[in-house]
Structure formats: C-alpha cells, structure tokens
Amino acid sequence: MALTLFYITSAVAVFATVMMITRLNAVHGLLYLILSLLAVGVLFFLLGAYFAAVLEVIIYAGAIMVLFVFVIMMLNQGQKTLEQERAWLQPGIWIGPSLLALILFVEMLVIVVSGGSAETGYAVSAKQVGVALYGPYLLAVELASMLLLAGLVGAYHLGKPMIKMTRAGGKS
Amino acid sequence: MNGIPMEHGLLLSVVLFVLGLTGVLVRRNLIMILMSLEVMLNATGLAFIVAGSRWGQADGQIMFLLILTLAAAEVGVGLGLVLQIFRRFHTLDADSLNGMKG
Numbered sequence: 001m002a003l004t005l006f007y008i009t010s011a012v013a014v015f016a017t018v019m020m021i022t023r024l025n026a027v028h029g030l031l032y033l034i035l036s037l038l039a040v041g042v043l044f045f046l047l048g049a050y051f052a053a054v055l056e057v058i059i060y061a062g063a064i065m066v067l068f069v070f071v072i073m074m075l076n077q078g079q080k081t082l083e084q085e086r087a088w089l090q091p092g093i094w095i096g097p098s099l100l101a102l103i104l105f106v107e108m109l110v111i112v113v114s115g116g117s118a119e120t121g122y123a124v125s126a127k128q129v130g131v132a133l134y135g136p137y138l139l140a141v142e143l144a145s146m147l148l149l150a151g152l153v154g155a156y157h158l159g160k161p162m163i164k165m166t167r168a169g170g171k172s
Numbered sequence: 173m174n175g176i177p178m179e180h181g182l183l184l185s186v187v188l189f190v191l192g193l194t195g196v197l198v199r200r201n202l203i204m205i206l207m208s209l210e211v212m213l214n215a216t217g218l219a220f221i222v223a224g225s226r227w228g229q230a231d232g233q234i235m236f237l238l239i240l241t242l243a244a245a246e247v248g249v250g251l252g253l254v255l256q257i258f259r260r261f262h263t264l265d266a267d268s269l270n271g272m273k274g
Contacts, residue, residue, distance in 0.1 A: 158252030
C-alpha cells in the first residue's frame with residue numbers, strides 16, 4: 001500500500017511542478033509550487049524521514065513561500081492591483097491546486113487510519129538526526145549559521161529603498 | 173524493509189530537477205526563475221533523503237537541513253535583488269537586463 005501511495009504522491013509532485021512551470025501568472029505558479037513542496041513532504045514521510053518532512057512543510061512550504069508572497073505583493077502596487085486581484089480570485093484557478101491538495105489530504109487520512117503500517121524504508125528518528133547534527137556535524141551547523149547571517153546582512157542591504165548609484169548609472 | 177525502490181526515488185528526484193532546470197532556462201520572469209531554483213534545490217534534497225532512507229543513516233536528513241539553510245539564504249538575497257531590479261528598471265524581464273556597466 002505504501003508503494004501505491006509513493007507513486008500517487010510522485011505523480012502529484014511532477015504534475016504540480018509542470019503546472020508551476022507553465023503558469024503565466026506568478027501567483028498561480030506559487031500555488032502549484034506549494035503543492036509540489038507538500039507532495040515532496042509526504043514523500044519524505046513515506047521514506048521514513050519524519051523530521052525532514054516536518055521541516056519541509058514548516059520552512060519550505062511555510063516560511064520561504066511567505067517570502068515569495070510578500071515580494072509578489074510588494075511588486076504589484078498601484079492602481080491595476082484591484083482588477084488583478086479580481087482576475088486572480090476567479091473560480092477555476094484554485095480548483096487545480098485544491099484537487100491536488102485533496103489527494104494529499106486523502107493520503108494523510110489513509111495513513112492515519114491504517115496506523116503505523118504506511119511507512120516504508122528505514123525510519124530515521126529526529127533523535128538520531130539531532131545526535132548526529134551536534135556530534136560529527138557541529139562544524140557544518142556553525143557554517144550554516146554563518147551562511148544564514150550572511151544572507152540576513154545581504155538581504156538587509158539589498159532591501160534598502162534605493163542603493164546609491166554610482167553617479168548617473170556608471171558614467172564614472 | 174520492503175520499501176520503496178531507491179531507483180524510483182532517485183528517478184523522481186532527477187525528473188523534478190530537470191523540470192526545475194527547464195523552468196530556469198525557459199521562463200523569463202525573475203520570480204518564476206527563483207521558484208524554479210527552489211524546485212531544483214528541493215529535488216537535490218529529495219535525492220539525499222532517498223539515499224539516507226536506503227542506508228538507514230541520519231546523514232541524508234542532515235544534508236537536507238543544510239540544503240534548507242542554503243535555500244533560505246538564497247531566497248532572501250535573491251528576492252532582495254529582485255526588489256532592487258524592479259525599483260531600478262521597472263521590469264522583471266530577465267532578457268531586458270542585458271546591459272552591464274562596470
């Protein structure tokens with residue numbers, strides 16, 4: 001049964017990614033991208049990586065996608081936003097993502113109802129991950145924190161209203 | 173452990189990676205390019221998770237964590253760049269940004 005769930009979820013992930021690439025509107029693509037990430041999260045669960053599945057849903061489909069939504073909102077200021085919103089909220093646009101999400105939800109129900117028999121692969125618990133993370137991989141954690149700090153500083157610098165240009169667009 | 177065959181998981185990750193690469197190459201909207209980059213990073217993470225599940229080690233999930241960190245930093249800086257480009261050139265078309273003045 002888990003194998004069937006794996007193939008269904010793979011199909012959902014591939015289909016959502018194809019739809020994401022072919023959408024003309026960035027927000028529509030974002031909806032399908034979230035579905036693709038959620039499907040990959042389900043795959044992680046089926047592969048026995050619970051911790052990674054939780055992180056996938058919380059950080060990828062949660063935090064990073066919120067960043068995209070914020071930027072899309074910031075780039076669409078102005079008068080034409082209203083009719084754009086009206087066009088986005090037409091029924092029919094959200095039906096595809098809703099159906100895919102429904103498939104994933106049904107899969108979750110099946111897993112919950114069937115007890116713990118749905119996982120395949122070797123289950124690696126969060127405790128094992130934590131022990132390895134703060135044991136042999138301590139240096140990698142430090143480097144990741146440095147990378148995040150660098151990203152924070154860079155995003156802060158780039159997000160300023162207008163970086164001073166070098167005098168009329170590079171004449172000098 | 174009659175689990176998922178590793179080849180199928182790796183095949184799925186390759187398919188997702190190629191789809192993301194196609195998106196990067198085909199789309200000209202900067203936000204869509206960033207989203208396709210996310211798909212590519214996610215596919216590499218899936219490959220690591222599949223390998224970690226196959227050998228029953230925690231290393232795959234740790235590599236996924238590092239990829240997650242990388243993706244977060246990349247999205248922060250990339251979206252900052254997109255904002256700056258939009259303010260300066262009032263467009264998100266990657267092809268119209270073909271002039272570099274050093």
